[in-house]
Amino acid sequence: MTIRVVLADDQELVRSGFAMILDAQPDIEVVAEAGDGAEAVEAVRRLAPDVALLDIRMPQTDGIEACRVISAETGCRTVMLTTFDTDAYVYEALHAGASGFLLKDVRRDDLVHAVRVVAAGDSLLAPSVARRLVEQYTAGGPRRTAPGQDPRLGVLTGRERETLLLLARGLSNAEIAAELVVSDHTVKTHVGNVLAKLGLRDRIQAVIWAYETGLVAAGSPPLGSPLPGSPPPGGGGP
Structure with missing residues (x-):
């Protein structure tokens, strides 16, 4: 086609x-x-x-x-x-x-x-553009909720939160797979789950949502650190 x-x-x-x-x-x-x-x-x-x-x-x-x-x-x-x-x-x-x-x-x-x-x-979304969004929000851009307090975060598993965080940083599916040490297919599944659970159209809306809720900001914690709204270690799912 x-x-x-x-x-x-x-x-x-x-x-x-x-x-x-x-x-x-x-x-x-x-x-x-x-x-x-x-x-x-x-x-x-x-x-x-x-x-x-x-x-x-x-x-x-x-x-x-x-x-x-x-x-x-x-x-x-x-x-x-x-x-x-x-x-x-x-x-x-x-x-x-x-x-x-x-x-x-x-x-x-x-x-x-x-x-x-x-x-x-x-x-x-190019990583440089994702960084631009971070800068806007840390400079006082609009937020719908207090950082990390959107109630919809509770429906995501721990792995889905990690996937959302990496999406918001501008990583591709292949780069997310490398970070999480999983297959591309598994990443696609996580991304699809994130979009469905949060009621978002695509990964671009997921990026915007992450910034608007304060889940992502300059100096975001490295992978493996607790994310805002994350359950205690052992919580969530694969």
């Missing part, structure tokens, strides 16, 4: 470069390019692509507003693009419904991988 992509960036050279990389893949086709968010929304409505790559900062309608409309009105999944990993709009973009966030200096292979991952229904 061919993954159909709409690519929006107000810088023509960046846009054409990304389009060239993606069109060179046998399973990916760039069906439209756009110079601003309004054009991107129109193209998504008209062409019903699988993935929209959106520059976060564009004239007129920016990438965040385009993402919000696309997420609300269509089944197209979005990946946000930015020049800076300290972009002040990271949190807002993720809340708008973005399924991923990439820097514009992303490696060719990582760009292609991101499109395939998001098209398959998963989501991704």
Whole structure:
């Protein structure tokens, strides 16, 4: 199956470069390019692509507003693009419904991988972007509850809490498997359980939830240390 992509960036050279990389893949086709968010929304409505790559900062309608409309009105999944990993709009973009966030200096292979991952229904968050979210919350960003006190933490097993913590730090499934010394399949099971128990759409929402509840903050405890809301040693499950 061919993954159909709409690519929006107000810088023509960046846009054409990304389009060239993606069109060179046998399973990916760039069906439209756009110079601003309004054009991107129109193209998504008209062409019903699988993935929209959106520059976060564009004239007129920016990438965040385009993402919000696309997420609300269509089944197209979005990946946000930015020049800076300290972009002040990271949190807002993720809340708008973005399924991923990439820097514009992303490696060719990582760009292609991101499109395939998001098209398959998963989501991704670069570790540098996860760090940005940590910085925002430790600087006084909004929290819904006191740190670690959300009652839903009680439904997670100890291993699921560890998985959530590593998710929030921006680790991939393979990296989580290496940290926990388990198989990739086991990690997928834990991630699925975390999302189902917390009522979250995807791993991006899990990251946001972890920061909003204060489960993750700068100087988070290393793996193996008790997490906020964790049961005494021996509690929880595998």
